[in-house]
Amino acid sequence: MTTLDTVDRHIINNLQEGFSLGERPFRDAAVQLGLSENDLITRLSRLVSSGLLSRFGPLFNAERLGGAVTLCAMQVPRDRFETIAQQVNAHREVAHNYEREHAFNMWFVVATEHQEEIEGVIAAIQSETGLTVFNFPKQQEFFLHLKVAV
Amino acid sequence: MTAAQANLDAVDRQIIEATQGGLLLVPRPYDEVGVRIGVKGSSVRARLRKMLEAGIIRRIGAIPNHFALGMTANGMSVWDLDDAAVAWLGPQVGALDFVTHCYTRPRHPPQWPYNLFAMVHGHSRQEVLEKVEQISRLLGQAAYSYDVLFSTRILKKTGLRLQAAKG
Known part of the structure; x- marks a missing residue:
């Protein structure tokens, strides 16, 4: 794992939101962080290329942009797990799929362009696997604390 | 939308x-x-x-890439929270600095009694469990039961590409 020095931590902890929309935004941010514009850009480039940051830029709210998203779960028998993972993942509408330790051991996100397509994907997965897909659409969202301290 | x-x-x-x-x-x-x-x-x-x-x-x-930053434990804490308490306790859970996502979702009784989902990231399972304990103290008797589902494997991750070009 690439190690972070104190300046990297300072950057990550203070630059997860509120990035300037000025003409020279890295210069604005660098002033706040006590760095030079060039140093900030160099360090961010390294953090992105080493994979410690997924990217640097706007984080869009998928639901506000069009398209529908839901979380689904299944109780998959252990001996069929790999096969069913392949069947589920074969749907391009399945964006993420996680194995979790629980009777509900497969959790995946279905993202479609239109709300009505969600039901079709769920129905297809149920008929291919013979298992019930439990649908957990988001109801209320409480303040998303997407920041993480490092 | x-x-x-x-x-x-x-x-x-x-x-x-x-x-x-x-x-x-x-x-x-x-x-x-x-x-x-x-x-x-x-x-x-x-x-x-x-x-x-x-x-x-x-x-x-x-x-940030949580995993690359050493936050390798990811626990989805799920709570059977009194519906009447959601409006005032939900925002308090969401405001905890170690909770990255917090939503209400439908229950599916009898298999699934939980209506509040709070994602907790940490450097270890122990750290995640300690944080979940803090949520438990915050919710008190308004939560009838809870569970923590640790992820053991990423089976697929394509990233949500936004389909903004259609219109």
Whole structure:
């Protein structure tokens, strides 16, 4: 794992939101962080290329942009797990799929362009696997604390 | 909500497509976006500001890779929370600095009694469990039961590519 020095931590902890929309935004941010514009850009480039940051830029709210998203779960028998993972993942509408330790051991996100397509994907997965897909659409969202301290 | 309902025009959608994978790390990143799509940098900045104010953009900045940063334990804590308490306790859970996502979702009784989902990241399972304990203290008797589901494997992760070009 690439190690972070104190300046990297300072950057990550203070630059997860509120990035300037000025003409020279890295210069604005660098002033706040006590760095030079060039140093900030160099360090961010390294953090992105080493994979410690997924990217640097706007984080869009998928639901506000069009398209529908839901979380689904299944109780998959252990001996069929790999096969069913392949069947589920074969749907391009399945964006993420996680194995979790629980009777509900497969959790995946279905993202479609239109709300009505969600039901079709769920129905297809149920008929291919013979298992019930439990649908957990988001109801209320409480303040998303997407920041993480490092 | 579709892109059209969010009042996004063709230029907004081009800006979304040009920036959702990240800004170029150059001194004038918004001008670069403008060059790419044929509008002024000042227009790119004004439109991004509007999208930020409308909640179409959640935030602009560094987007950390939890796993690469050593936050390798990921526990989905799920709670059977008294429906009458959701309105005042939900926001308090969401405001905890170690909770990255917090939502209510439907129960599926009898297999699934839980209605509140709070995602907790940590450097170890122990750390996640200690944080979940803090949530438990906060919810007190309003939570009838809870569980923590640790992820053991990522089976697929394509990233949500936003389909903003349709409209």
